[in-house]
Amino acid sequence: xxxxxxxxxxxxxxxxxxxxxxxxxxxxxxxxxxxxxxxxxxxxxxxxxxxxxxxxxxxxxxxxxxxxxxxxxxxxxxxxxxxxxxxxxxxxxxxxxxxxxxxxxxxxxxxx
Amino acid sequence: xxxxxxxxxxxxxxxxxxxxxxxxxxxxxxxxxxxxxxxxxxxxxxxxxxxxxxxxxxxxxxxxxxxxxxxxxxxxxxxxxxxxxxxxxxxxxxxxxxxxxxxxxxxxxxxxxx
Numbered sequence: 001x002x003x004x005x006x007x008x009x010x011x012x013x014x015x016x017x018x019x020x021x022x023x024x025x026x027x028x029x030x031x032x033x034x035x036x037x038x039x040x041x042x043x044x045x046x047x048x049x050x051x052x053x054x055x056x057x058x059x060x061x062x063x064x065x066x067x068x069x070x071x072x073x074x075x076x077x078x079x080x081x082x083x084x085x086x087x088x089x090x091x092x093x094x095x096x097x098x099x100x101x102x103x104x105x106x107x108x109x110x111x112x
Numbered sequence: 113x114x115x116x117x118x119x120x121x122x123x124x125x126x127x128x129x130x131x132x133x134x135x136x137x138x139x140x141x142x143x144x145x146x147x148x149x150x151x152x153x154x155x156x157x158x159x160x161x162x163x164x165x166x167x168x169x170x171x172x173x174x175x176x177x178x179x180x181x182x183x184x185x186x187x188x189x190x191x192x193x194x195x196x197x198x199x200x201x202x203x204x205x206x207x208x209x210x211x212x213x214x215x216x217x218x219x220x221x222x223x224x225x226x
Binding site: 032034036041042043044045046049051090094095096098099100101102103104105 | 116145147153154155156157160168202204210211212214215216217218219220
């Protein structure tokens with residue numbers, strides 16, 4: 001069955017440090033891949049998406065993600081986090097023309 | 113362009129009652145999806161409507177239903193409310209279907225069932 005796994009429920013990093021949030025999926029073909037962010041009390045906002053082509057995708061707010069087919073992963077990265085990046089991050093996978101599956105999310109905490 | 117709007121923003125109901133939530137998508141968007149978000153279960157897909165037709169339905173009981181109108185506005189109904197239905201209900205709209213297109217989320221409706 002198709003699934004999306006975000007192994008880290010919580011991650012804490014210091015402001016200015018680099019960040020990597022992990023996302024693994026289970027699907028037989030190349031999926032559509034998304035990262036969304038949810039700030040407290042708000043809905044989700046798209047950070048970036050991958051459909052095809054270059055496997056390194058640039059998004060908003062300085063985020064990027066790399067699709068690795070061999071590892072079924074789509075990890076989100078940022079070279080230097082800011083206090084305003086504290087939020088919950090969701091990886092999502094569109095399977096074929098059918099449905100979208102969200103991971104359970106990773107909550108990012110930033111230390112000053 | 114106005115974003116996705118959801119009404120009401122907050123709702124308190126008692127067990128056994130029913131509730132209707134409303135979602136107005138971004139103008140021109142034909143797909144509306146609904147999600148239930150809880151601390152324990154995360155974001156769970158309820159259903160997706162595209163051009164007034166239900167495309168997909170998540171694993172929720174029949175007490176959860178929805179519809180989409182010709183102007184793409186959507187409503188979600190929950191009958192015979194249970195305590196476990198307390199959650200943030202998010203609506204999202206997209207130009208194309210949710211699996212392949214960027215979704216734009218509303219701020220959600222916070223439902224509390226007492």
